[in-house]
Amino acid sequence: MSQPSQFAVFGHPVAHSLSPRIHQAFAQQSGIALEYRAIDATPEAFAAAVRGFFAAGGAGANVTLPHKGAAFALADERSEAATRAGSANVLSPLPGGRLAAHNTDGAGLLRDLTERHGADLRGRDALLLGAGGAARSAAWALLDAGVETLTIVNRTPETADALADAIGEPARVHTRYWDDLANLGSYDLILNATSAGVLGGGLNLPMSLVGARASCYDLAYGAAAVGFIAWATAAGARHAWDGLGMLVEQAAEAFALWHGTRPDTEPVYQALRAG
Ligand code: ATR
Numbered sequence: 001m002s003q004p005s006q007f008a009v010f011g012h013p014v015a016h017s018l019s020p021r022i023h024q025a026f027a028q029q030s031g032i033a034l035e036y037r038a039i040d041a042t043p044e045a046f047a048a049a050v051r052g053f054f055a056a057g058g059a060g061a062n063v064t065l066p067h068k069g070a071a072f073a074l075a076d077e078r079s080e081a082a083t084r085a086g087s088a089n090v091l092s093p094l095p096g097g098r099l100a101a102h103n104t105d106g107a108g109l110l111r112d113l114t115e116r117h118g119a120d121l122r123g124r125d126a127l128l129l130g131a132g133g134a135a136r137s138a139a140w141a142l143l144d145a146g147v148e149t150l151t152i153v154n155r156t157p158e159t160a161d162a163l164a165d166a167i168g169e170p171a172r173v174h175t176r177y178w179d180d181l182a183n184l185g186s187y188d189l190i191l192n193a194t195s196a197g198v199l200g201g202g203l204n205l206p207m208s209l210v211g212a213r214a215s216c217y218d219l220a221y222g223a224a225a226v227g228f229i230a231w232a233t234a235a236g237a238r239h240a241w242d243g244l245g246m247l248v249e250q251a252a253e254a255f256a257l258w259h260g261t262r263p264d265t266e267p268v269y270q271a272l273r274a275g
Contacts, residue, residue, distance in 0.1 A: 022251045061091040068103075072101050077094060087136065089104060102257060109243075111265075131152055131163045132195065134219050149173070150174070163175075186210060187211055192225075214232075
């Protein structure tokens with residue numbers, strides 16, 4: 001009998017990753033035999049670990065913090081989504097030992113916002129907090145989905161400016177200073193793409209940002225999203241969502257790339273939510 005194909009998620013730390021559970025659930029649902037494990041690699045060891053995994057016949061890898069930039073850098077080919085984000089969460093083997101990088105975070109975010117939560121992003125004034133790798137994916141996704149304006153605010157303003165410059169739509173995309181958040185008025189849609197929650201810190205955001213019918217979304221989930229969700233709720237947001245659905249949807253996009261079939265994400269999402 002042939003071995004089931006081998007998949008993995010690379011991160012550091014990675015023991016907490018839900019990706020093995022999600023991909024195994026998708027595989028079971030689709031009748032596909034695979035093994036999916038979590039591989040902890042330090043930044044120094046990452047490239048060699050990835051090369052070793054694919055040299056041994058690995059069929060695909062997800063990449064999580066802190067390796068998404070390194071995954072993008074080591075690939076031989078890059079999808080448009082990865083190139084726009086400057087980072088990759090999916091690596092796939094190409095003939096001759098080469099690797100392709102892709103980024104499914106933006107597509108996963110849009111699926112979760114629009115299909116799971118029913119959000120209509122067209123015509124919205126969106127505020128994006130953060131300008132790192134996660135924020136870059138989110139920015140492009142929001143623009144693709146038709147937001148009217150996108151205001152990017154980052155603690156380090158130069159990074160927000162660089163993202164806005166890379167997007168190159170000055171009529172739609174603006175940057176503002178973090179210190180000025182209290183003076184910006186309110187938004188329909190506020191996304192937290194900072195890693196403050198993941199790092200165990202808070203953001204101390206003014207409640208004036210939250211418009212009367214605002215939807216607030218944290219790209220993180222679990223304990224990392226609690227502070228932002230509590231702030232949004234206290235400020236009167238109509239909706240306050242965490243990024244658990246995005247996690248499941250970005251995994252489904254990767255699964256579709258590898259296996260040619262998109263799984264039904266809802267039962268997997270509900271099981272994780274319940275757990
Ligand atoms: P990720 O891949 O999660 O996006 P990243 O690329 O390291 O991680 O980006 C982290 C983002 O969170 C950055 O926008 C960072 O702001 P800086 O560019 O100023 O570093 C933001 N961030 C992290 N901690 C923060 C905090 N305590 N307050 C505000 N922004 C924070």
